[in-house]
Amino acid sequence: xxxxxxxxxxxxxxxxxxxxxxxxxxxxxxxxxxxxxxxxxxxxxxxxxxxxxxxxxxxxxxxxxxxxxxxxxxxxxxxxxxxxxxxxxxxxxxxxxxxxxxxxxxxxxxxxxxxxxxxxxxxxxxxxxxxxxxxxxxxxxxxxxxxxxxxxxxxxxxxxxxxxxxxxxxxxxxxxxxxxxxxxxxxxxxxxxxxxxxxxxxxxxxxxxxxxxxxxxxxxxxxxxxxxxxxxxxxxxxxxxxxxxxxxxxxxxxxxxxxxxxxxxxxxxxxxxxxxxxxxxxxxxxxxxxxxxxxxxxxxxxxxxxxxxxxxxxxxxxxxxxx
Amino acid sequence: xxxxxxxxxxxxxxxxxxxxxxxxxxxxxxxxxxxxxxxxxxxxxxxxxxxxxxxxxxxxxxxxxxxxxxxxxxxxxxxxxxxxxxxxxxxxxxxxxxxxxxxxxxxxxxxxxxxxxxxxxxxxxxxxxxxxxxxxxxxxxxxxxxxxxxxxxxxxxxxxxxxxxxxxxxxxxxxxxxxxxxxxxxxxxxxxxxxxxxxxxxxxxxxxxxxxxxxxxxxxxxxxxxxxxxxxxxxxxxxxxxxxxxxxxxxxxxxxxxxxxxxxxxxxxxxxxxxxxxxxxxxxxxxxxxxxxxxxxxxxxxxxxxxxxxxxxxxxxxxxxxxxxxxxxxxxxxxxxxxxxxxxxxxxxxxxxxxxxxxxxxxxxxxxxxxxxxxxxxxxxxxxxxxxxxxxxxxxxxxxxxxxxxx
Ligand SMILES: Cc1ncc(C[n+]2csc(CCOP(=O)(O)OP(=O)(O)O)c2C)c(N)n1
Numbered sequence: 001x002x003x004x005x006x007x008x009x010x011x012x013x014x015x016x017x018x019x020x021x022x023x024x025x026x027x028x029x030x031x032x033x034x035x036x037x038x039x040x041x042x043x044x045x046x047x048x049x050x051x052x053x054x055x056x057x058x059x060x061x062x063x064x065x066x067x068x069x070x071x072x073x074x075x076x077x078x079x080x081x082x083x084x085x086x087x088x089x090x091x092x093x094x095x096x097x098x099x100x101x102x103x104x105x106x107x108x109x110x111x112x113x114x115x116x117x118x119x120x121x122x123x124x125x126x127x128x129x130x131x132x133x134x135x136x137x138x139x140x141x142x143x144x145x146x147x148x149x150x151x152x153x154x155x156x157x158x159x160x161x162x163x164x165x166x167x168x169x170x171x172x173x174x175x176x177x178x179x180x181x182x183x184x185x186x187x188x189x190x191x192x193x194x195x196x197x198x199x200x201x202x203x204x205x206x207x208x209x210x211x212x213x214x215x216x217x218x219x220x221x222x223x224x225x226x227x228x229x230x231x232x233x234x235x236x237x238x239x240x241x242x243x244x245x246x247x248x249x250x251x252x253x254x255x256x257x258x259x260x261x262x263x264x265x266x267x268x269x270x271x272x273x274x275x276x277x278x279x280x281x282x283x284x285x286x287x288x289x290x291x292x293x294x295x296x297x298x299x300x301x302x303x304x305x306x307x308x309x310x311x312x313x314x315x316x317x318x319x320x321x322x323x
Numbered sequence: 324x325x326x327x328x329x330x331x332x333x334x335x336x337x338x339x340x341x342x343x344x345x346x347x348x349x350x351x352x353x354x355x356x357x358x359x360x361x362x363x364x365x366x367x368x369x370x371x372x373x374x375x376x377x378x379x380x381x382x383x384x385x386x387x388x389x390x391x392x393x394x395x396x397x398x399x400x401x402x403x404x405x406x407x408x409x410x411x412x413x414x415x416x417x418x419x420x421x422x423x424x425x426x427x428x429x430x431x432x433x434x435x436x437x438x439x440x441x442x443x444x445x446x447x448x449x450x451x452x453x454x455x456x457x458x459x460x461x462x463x464x465x466x467x468x469x470x471x472x473x474x475x476x477x478x479x480x481x482x483x484x485x486x487x488x489x490x491x492x493x494x495x496x497x498x499x500x501x502x503x504x505x506x507x508x509x510x511x512x513x514x515x516x517x518x519x520x521x522x523x524x525x526x527x528x529x530x531x532x533x534x535x536x537x538x539x540x541x542x543x544x545x546x547x548x549x550x551x552x553x554x555x556x557x558x559x560x561x562x563x564x565x566x567x568x569x570x571x572x573x574x575x576x577x578x579x580x581x582x583x584x585x586x587x588x589x590x591x592x593x594x595x596x597x598x599x600x601x602x603x604x605x606x607x608x609x610x611x612x613x614x615x616x617x618x619x620x621x622x623x624x625x626x627x628x629x630x631x632x633x634x635x636x637x638x639x640x641x642x643x644x645x646x647x648x649x650x651x652x653x654x655x656x657x658x659x660x661x662x663x664x665x666x667x668x669x670x671x672x673x674x675x676x677x678x679x680x681x682x683x684x685x686x687x688x689x690x691x692x693x694x695x696x697x698x699x700x701x702x703x704x705x706x707x708x709x710x711x712x713x714x715x716x717x718x719x720x721x722x723x724x725x726x727x728x729x730x
Contacts, residue, residue: 030563058534058570059501059562085500125414125472127483129499259730266727293727295718299483300472301414303714309728317730 008035009157065090072113099144127299140240149173151215158192175213197244203231211237221314266291378596394692402696415470419626420454425666429598431458443493452497460492473706480709502537512550531562534570546583551609577619592620623661
């Protein structure tokens with residue numbers, strides 16, 4: 001165990017898998033696969049595995065995604081790290097090729113690949129193109145790719161190990177707003193399932209469901225509500241597809257109140273799917289979702305921070321639902 | 324003037340751009356034999372600053388205006404760096420353009436920047452937009468306010484640096500994405516051709532754009548349809564922190580033009596008049612219906628990729644390693660070498676040489692530019708902040724979208 005950042009934990013998982021499998025490759029642009037954490041060795045995949053296996057490319061995210069797909073079809077495990085600015089540039093190849101090839105080939109295509117898609121975690125000041133957190137449901141909507149969004153360094157490591165070992169293409173969303181998050185993470189390799197939500201706090205009054213970059217605010221709100229006596233069950237979705245209906249339904253059957261929290265846009269946000277699944281399976285429950293309005297993120301921090309759901313919004317919504 | 328037969332790029336043109344860094348030696352060795360550049364410079368750049376046509380024929384006030392633009396951009400950048408470093412309340416950031424001023428200035432001096440919208444030439448800019456914006460005619464005060472997200476800023480605080488836009492002078496604007504804008508610009512050029520307008524569409528792009536599919540799509544389609552489109556590629560040697568040899572196999576990116584059967588020109592991006600000359604030729608060609616041109620300006624940025632790491636208040640340029648760069652960086656010696664061929668100095672010396680300016684007059688112009696920049700930031704500082712709920716506006720032409728962050 002040692003305290004590690006999100007990316008250190010991820011690269012530790014990748015390093016382990018690359019040591020096991022000398023054919024595995026990593027393609028990146030701008031962001032070198034380098035991470036350090038106090039008291040631990042620096043991880044530098046490019047240095048360790050050489051430029052034949054770990055390559056810095058030009059600005060062409062479509063190529064990067066196509067490259068790992070091609071590598072997978074040729075029988076190699078491959079990961080590409082797409083920076084947040086380019087995280088929709090490769091949409092088409094994931095949607096129309098990675099997601100469909102297994103089905104179209106009658107099950108023959110091999111795609112042991114991971115698209116590590118960075119999201120900004122909604123940064124104020126950068127506006128529109130650089131503040132988005134929108135891609136979670138874009139990618140989750142594609143059939144044939146698994147879509148996960150870990151929110152803690154521990155999950156990040158275990159889910160990366162699982163994603164690399166998974167024979168399916170995995171969209172692994174990285175909420176870069178959590179870059180600074182540190183926690184104790186085991187040093188040895190372990191796997192975390194790609195189809196299970198995590199129950200973070202247990203309670204019987206209300207279920208609050210969030211994911212990715214929104215989780216710190218959800219946990220903060222839950223903590224404050226609990227101090228005020230509300231019994232809050234918080235669930236970290238982690239896996240958008242497949243989504244863990246069972247954990248969600250069980251929780252809402254108990255609490256009968258569901259609040260979903262998303263940093264992505266309101267229309268068709270992950271919370272909409274969570275509510276739909278619970279509504280189909282639980283009678284007599286009440287629902288509420290909060291999300292970013294259906295507007296491109298404006299630059300000015302005054303506007304942006306007012307629009308982004310925060311702990312205060314979550315607390316107010318939870319009180320309305322429970323009160 | 325633009326020829327497709329091969330000729331050599333003059334050493335003058337390339338200048339100190341080609342001081343090889345140790346890690347890039349193999350690249351340079353490789354490209355040396357990779358075929359001659361399609362070059363206009365071999366015929367025009369007899370010596371640095373000596374140009375036989377266009378700029379030298381311009382009236383003195385136009386030439387003076389070009390110097391004025393260069394120093395306005397320079398002092399905008401320097402004032403902003405100082406502000407970022409010294410004023411903790413300041414929220415703006417920049418992808419600084421200092422060092423590249425001659426490119427924006429020479430390019431925009433050859434364009435129509437005033438008048439009704441349907442007669443303006445359109446400029447599509449990049450994530451490094453402030454120099455392009457000033458050269459095209461954007462108001463410095465309003466831009467400064469926008470960069471600090473003020474309600475009275477150029478774009479009402481919605482855009483910020485990477486989305487600066489000003490329709491009134493044909494500045495379609497900054498674009499935070501690398502690539503797509505170049506293809507979109509060809510759409511404007513297509514519209515111009517369809518309506519028999521004499522307008523041209525110009526796109527600025529960095530060396531990093533070469534690797535994007537958009538670079539190739541823009542040039543191919545513009546060539547196929549003979550569009551009034553000019554691609555100005557500012558090769559400042561780095562895309563973000565990586566040397567351009569990581570994304571382009573040629574020394575001269577202008578070589579790519581040959582593939583599309585259009586002129587590809589290498590120009591010394593530190594010399595505003597040489598930039599103007601190639602641009603004027605390209606604009607004339609585009610207006611005459613003869614199709615697109617690719618211009619590659621060899622240039623350099625004095626600051627790091629983004630923000631002000633390594634910079635010090637009152638000092639021009641940032642030296643040393645950018646902490647954001649993690650593993651790749653540019654050598655300090657290279658930055659200093661490029662600063663020896665400064666676009667402000669080059670422009671000043673040429674104009675003094677031509678008898679257009681005295682050194683004293685040039686200093687006055689520069690002092691006024693500095694004052695204008697300082698005043699612009701001071702004005703911006705007093706502008707009102709945005710109203711939070713206005714974030715729901717401007718999504719559609721009509722109305723506002725519902726707030727969804729409350730329960
Ligand atoms: C599609 C896309 N991918 C990645 C980025 C991140 N990015 C921002 S600036 C930049 C480098 C641009 O290099 P270049 O075009 O050479 O311009 P320079 O910054 O050197 O002036 C990159 C890759 C982006 N903005 N858009």
